[in-house]
Amino acid sequence: MAPRAALRSVLVALPLLAAGCTVPVAGALDDGEANQIVVDLVRASVDAVKEADPTAEGRWRVAVARDDVPRALATLRDEELPRPSPPGVLDAVGKGALVPSEAAEHAQIVAGMAGDLQRTLEQIDGVLRARVHLSVPEARPFRDEAPPRGSASVLLAHRGSSPPLSADAVQRLVAGAVTGLLASDVTVVMVARPAPVVSPGGNLGHVGPIAVARTSLRGLQAALLGLVALVAGLAAATLVLYSRLSRARAELARPAGKP
Numbered sequence: 332m333a334p335r336a337a338l339r340s341v342l343v344a345l346p347l348l349a350a351g352c353t354v355p356v357a358g359a360l361d362d363g364e365a366n367q368i369v370v371d372l373v374r375a376s377v378d379a380v381k382e383a384d385p386t387a388e389g390r391w392r393v394a395v396a397r398d399d400v401p402r403a404l405a406t407l408r409d410e411e412l413p414r415p416s417p418p419g420v421l422d423a424v425g426k427g428a429l430v431p432s433e434a435a436e437h438a439q440i441v442a443g444m445a446g447d448l449q450r451t452l453e454q455i456d457g458v459l460r461a462r463v464h465l466s467v468p469e470a471r472p473f474r475d476e477a478p479p480r481g482s483a484s485v486l487l488a489h490r491g492s493s494p495p496l497s498a499d500a501v502q503r504l505v506a507g508a509v510t511g512l513l514a515s516d517v518t519v520v521m522v523a524r525p526a527p528v529v530s531p532g533g534n535l536g537h538v539g540p541i542a543v544a545r546t547s548l549r550g551l552q553a554a555l556l557g558l559v560a561l562v563a564g565l566a567a568a569t570l571v572l573y574s575r576l577s578r579a580r581a582e583l584a585r586p587a588g589k590p
Contacts, residue, residue: 356403357413358384358392364413365391375406409524411460411488414453437469448508452487457495459524462486467509481511484518494521 356379357368365381372379377399384392395403407413445463452461467481483505489495498521502514 353394354397354400355392355394359387360391360413365393368393368412371410371412372403372406377403377406441465441467448505455495457489459490460488480516482516483512486520488522488524490524492523
C-alpha cells in the first residue's frame with residue numbers, strides 16, 4: 332500500500348504546485364497598459380508576466396508570484412497604475428445631448444483635447460501622472476472683436492528628483508496642440524515623487540522554504556514541477572512492478588495442480 336499512498340500524495344501535490352505559482356494583480360488591461368505594468372514591476376525587482384485575461388475578451392492581465400503580491404500591489408500604488416484613460420477628442424465629439432449647443436460642443440472638444448494631451452504626457456518614460464486644464468474661448472467668426480486669449484495649466488508628477496522633460500518642452504507641446512495658445516500662456520507645475528526603495532531581500536524569491544534569486548525563480552518552479560512529474564511516473568512504475576511481483580509470488584505459492 333505504500334506505493335499507492337505515495338502516488339496519491341504526488342498526484343495531489345502536482346496541481347496544487349502548478350496552481351499556486353502566480354496570482355493576477357491587475358486585469359482588463361489593453362496591450363500598452365499591461366506592458367507598462369510589467370516594465371514597472373520588473374524595474375522594482377518583481378517578476379511579472381502578461382497573459383490573456385480570461386474574464387475580458389481581447390484584454391490582458393498581469394500576474395506575479397504569490398510571495399510577490401504585497402510588493403507588486405505596493406509598486407502599483409506608488410506608480411499610480413493602472414492609470415485611468417481620459418476621453419480624447421474622438422470620444423468627446425457627438426456625445427451628450429441629441430442636438431448639443433455650441434457652448435456644450437465646444438466644452439466637449441476642449442475636454443477631449445486636454446485628455447489627448449494628458450495621454451501623450453503620461454506615455455513619456457518617468458511621468459507618473461499628468462493633469463491638463465485648458466481654458467480656450469469659443470471662436471467668434473461673425474464678430475469684429477478678437478476673442479480673449481486662452482490659457483492652460485499642467486500638473487506633472489514624475490519619479491525621481493529630475494523631471495523627464497523640461498517645463499519649456501511641456502509648454503511648447505501644449506501650445507502647439509491648441510490653436511491660438513502661446514507657450515507663455517501655459518503654466519507648468521512639476522511634482523517629484525521619491526524613487527521606489529527596494530528592500531535588501533527584494534531580489535530573493537521563495538518557493539516554499541527555498542530562497543533563490545528572482546531571475547531564477549521561474550526556472551526553479553519549472554524544475555520542481557518536472558521533478559514532481561518524474562516522481563509521479565516513478566511511483567506509478569513502482570506500483571505496477573509491485574502488483575506484478577505480488578501476482579508472481581501468489582502463483583509460486585499456489586500448490587501444483589490447483590487452478
